[in-house]
Amino acid sequence: MTHVQGRVWRGGEPQDDFDFDAISEYLAAGDTLLWCDICDPDHEVLARLADELELDAWAVEDAIAESERTKAVAYRTHTFFTVYGVMVKDPPPADQSDSLLDIHRISGFVLPRGLITVRLSRDFDIDAVSRRFDELGGQEFGVGALVHGLLDVVVDGHFTAVQALDDAIEAIEDDLFANNVRKGLQRRTFRLRKDLVELRRVVLPMREVVNSIQHRRLDVQHGSPELDSHYADLYDHVLRVSEWTDSLRDMITTVFETHLSLQDARLNAVMKKLTGWAAIIAVPTAITGFYGQNVLFPGIDTVGGFVTSTAIIVVLVIVLYWSFRRRDWL
Known part of the structure; x- marks a missing residue:
């Protein structure tokens, strides 16, 4: 109106x-x-x-x-x-x-x-x-x-x-x-x-x-x-x-x-951390996979072999974790 x-x-x-x-x-x-x-x-x-x-x-x-x-x-x-x-x-x-x-x-x-x-x-x-x-x-x-x-x-x-x-x-x-x-x-x-x-x-x-x-x-x-x-x-x-x-x-x-x-920077940071953890996890996976072969190898069926493989896994994981943290990848 x-x-x-x-x-x-x-x-x-x-x-x-x-x-x-x-x-x-x-x-x-x-x-x-x-x-x-x-x-x-x-x-x-x-x-x-x-x-x-x-x-x-x-x-x-x-x-x-x-x-x-x-x-x-x-x-x-x-x-x-x-x-x-x-x-x-x-x-x-x-x-x-x-x-x-x-x-x-x-x-x-x-x-x-x-x-x-x-x-x-x-x-x-x-x-x-x-x-x-x-x-x-x-x-x-x-x-x-x-x-x-x-x-x-x-x-x-x-x-x-x-x-x-x-x-x-x-x-x-x-x-x-x-x-x-x-x-x-x-x-x-x-x-x-x-x-x-x-x-x-x-x-x-x-x-x-x-x-x-x-x-x-x-x-x-x-x-x-x-x-x-x-x-x-x-x-x-x-x-x-x-x-x-x-x-x-x-x-x-x-x-x-x-x-x-x-957003791209955050995605890169996430991918970097995931890649670092994937690298750390790959170490025990590789070692346990090696010792999981169906062949005879030194230390098989012995306590010493188990201790040795476990020690190698722990040492390598610690070294990788320390190295990645030092570079701010984790």
């Missing part, structure tokens, strides 16, 4: 008279700034809004499509963007095959005096975006402040997600070199690799999105230098997250390869 909420500012001051049917009137007023959020929309609602605000039909289709990549497209009257908010599951999933992350898509139409956001899921915390608008205190700077607040919340979520993946990889590293390696380590590693791939898909294109919106904002607003430093800081955060995901990709690959190497 479609859910609509929004806020209106006049002269930089918040108002309590938001009405979805009066969006065109709000946007026509010179001193008014609008934010409208549409959650789980149907095509008819968006189509009617698109006709009213002259939004691009293809952008409207992209806003409600099942799968769209992170992007920003500038049109004549507005800019359309799609980003993904990432949330870390709390508590973490008990099943090691389940994802650690929840990913939700947010699309937006940036107008000269308003921002229209479209969400397909209610799980994304849109109230955090509203609080960020108030914390920024920059509504007097125009719609660029609203867009910055939304993107700032999204990028903060990316930081939280990449930190959670970093902690999970470090936990795997601790288990990797423990004497009692936990079961399912390979499954956990594979799940983290999949989470990291999904996160990279939504994080890496954010550089283009921030760049495009920043340039388009300057074109529409004819310059708001007060926000330039905010967007520069936002772009720096996007770069840091992107670089962090690159380093995590190398780390998880190294962990996976190290796990295989350690």
Whole structure:
């Protein structure tokens, strides 16, 4: 079911008279700034809004499509963007095959005096975006402040997600070199690799999105230098997250390869010990087999022969055991 909420500012001051049917009137007023959020929309609602605000039909289709990549497209009257908010599951999933992350898509139409956001899921915390608008205190700077607040919340979520993946990889590293390696380590590693791939898909294109919106904002607003430093800081955060995901990709690959190497090393150690014990056991086997021949030989049917063969077995076994222990084969 479609859910609509929004806020209106006049002269930089918040108002309590938001009405979805009066969006065109709000946007026509010179001193008014609008934010409208549409959650789980149907095509008819968006189509009617698109006709009213002259939004691009293809952008409207992209806003409600099942799968769209992170992007920003500038049109004549507005800019359309799609980003993904990432949330870390709390508590973490008990099943090691389940994802650690929840990913939700947010699309937006940036107008000269308003921002229209479209969400397909209610799980994304849109109230955090509203609080960020108030914390920024920059509504007097125009719609660029609203867009910055939304993107700032999204990028903060990316930081939280990449930190959670970093902690999970470090936990795997601790288990990797423990004497009692936990079961399912390979499954956990594979799940983290999949989470990291999904996160990279939504994080890496954010550089283009921030760049495009920043340039388009300057074109529409004819310059708001007060926000330039905010967007520069936002772009720096996007770069840091992107670089962090690159380093995590190398780390998880190294962990996976190290796990295989350690398994090979443990297998070699086991085979070395088994080979050493097999060599020790082969000595009495060979001697008793020799004396088990069906022929006459010195010492047969005598106590001395038994003592001699037993002494040879004991001496050779002790010598081999000491030699193998000295070389750390046992």
